[in-house]
Amino acid sequence: MKEGFKWVGAVYFPRGQQSFNAIKTKFQADFDGVIKNQADAFVFVTNQELSVSERKELMTLHLDYRIEVHHLERIVNILNTPSNYEVRLEFLDIEITPEEQLAYFAERDKTFLAMMEKFDKFTEARMMRHDDEECEGRTVEEISGANTELLDKIWYDRHLSLKYRVRTGQETVDPEIWKGALKSARAVVRRYGRENLGPWTDFEWGMLNGKLSALRWVLGDDWDMLDT
Numbered sequence: 001m002k003e004g005f006k007w008v009g010a011v012y013f014p015r016g017q018q019s020f021n022a023i024k025t026k027f028q029a030d031f032d033g034v035i036k037n038q039a040d041a042f043v044f045v046t047n048q049e050l051s052v053s054e055r056k057e058l059m060t061l062h063l064d065y066r067i068e069v070h071h072l073e074r075i076v077n078i079l080n081t082p083s084n085y086e087v088r089l090e091f092l093d094i095e096i097t098p099e100e101q102l103a104y105f106a107e108r109d110k111t112f113l114a115m116m117e118k119f120d121k122f123t124e125a126r127m128m129r130h131d132d133e134e135c136e137g138r139t140v141e142e143i144s145g146a147n148t149e150l151l152d153k154i155w156y157d158r159h160l161s162l163k164y165r166v167r168t169g170q171e172t173v174d175p176e177i178w179k180g181a182l183k184s185a186r187a188v189v190r191r192y193g194r195e196n197l198g199p200w201t202d203f204e205w206g207m208l209n210g211k212l213s214a215l216r217w218v219l220g221d222d223w224d225m226l227d228t
Contacts, residue, residue, distance in 0.1 A: 005040040005066060008033045012046040023048050027058055034065060041066035048072055082107040086199065109201060143215055149192070150212040154226070156188045157198050157205070 001007070010030030012023065027044055034042045042065055044058065050071040059067045070078075079088045082103040088094045096104065159181060165171040166178070173181070189197065200208065209226055217223050 002041070006037070007041045007043055007066075008037055008039045009043045009045065012044070012048065014047075018048055020050075020054050023050070023054075024058065028061070031062060034062075039065075041068075043068040043070065045070040045075070046072070047075070083195075087194070105201065108199070112201070112204065143218055147212065147215040147219060150208055150215065152188050152191065153197060154208055154212060156185060157200065159185050160199075 008030075010027075010033065012026045012030075014022075023046065026046075030044065031042055033039075042062070044067070046069075048071060050058075050069065055069050055071060058069050061067075078084060079092075082100070085096045085100050085104045089096055162171065162173070162181075163185075166173055198204075212226060213223060216226075
């Protein structure tokens with residue numbers, strides 16, 4: 001769902017540049033999913049170079065629907081933004097320069113500050129509405145669920161650090177264990193979304209571990225039990 005519309009997404013990543021007819025044929029075949037799923041819009045993502053006129057032709061094939069085309073140049077522009085440097089590193093092995101690291105963390109900090117401001121406003125409004133009401137405690141299920149989420153996120157961050165050491169030859173891991181770790185990492189990404197899995201600033205990392213320690217204490221563990 002985006003902007004109130006139900007979208008269907010399709011991808012076309014063949015090896016090498018294809019003819020426009022081939023691209024158009026794939027586009028039309030994938031568009032059938034919009035009809036089958038009773039959707040309102042269609043996004044087509046491809047590694048192919050498309051001219052302005054070719055993109056316009058694709059986007060006007062079905063005038064009753066909203067259509068977006070993410071072609072090669074557009075994808076490159078998206079990946080070359082601070083918020084996507086991590087994606088570029090993980091999947092394309094494009095190293096992040098020191099300047100890009102500064103830009104990445106600046107973007108993260110800006111997003112975090114904006115979230116904190118919204119949270120402060122929400123908390124203030126909530127307190128004004130419930131000054132005379134008793135606050136109910138969290139259920140065991142809520143606490144356990146939050147504990148699991150924090151555990152997953154902290155484990156995933158440590159997994160990325162290990163992945164870097166393995167990739168650079170600083171450390172080795174048994175192939176079968178490593179295969180299981182990669183599978184678990186993919187499951188965590190599907191569960192929470194990559195945008196919610198760091199990398200974390202020092203402050204955010206401290207908050208994550210502090211929350212996990214507190215919740216584990218509530219659930220019966222000793223303080224500072226942060227094993228993942």
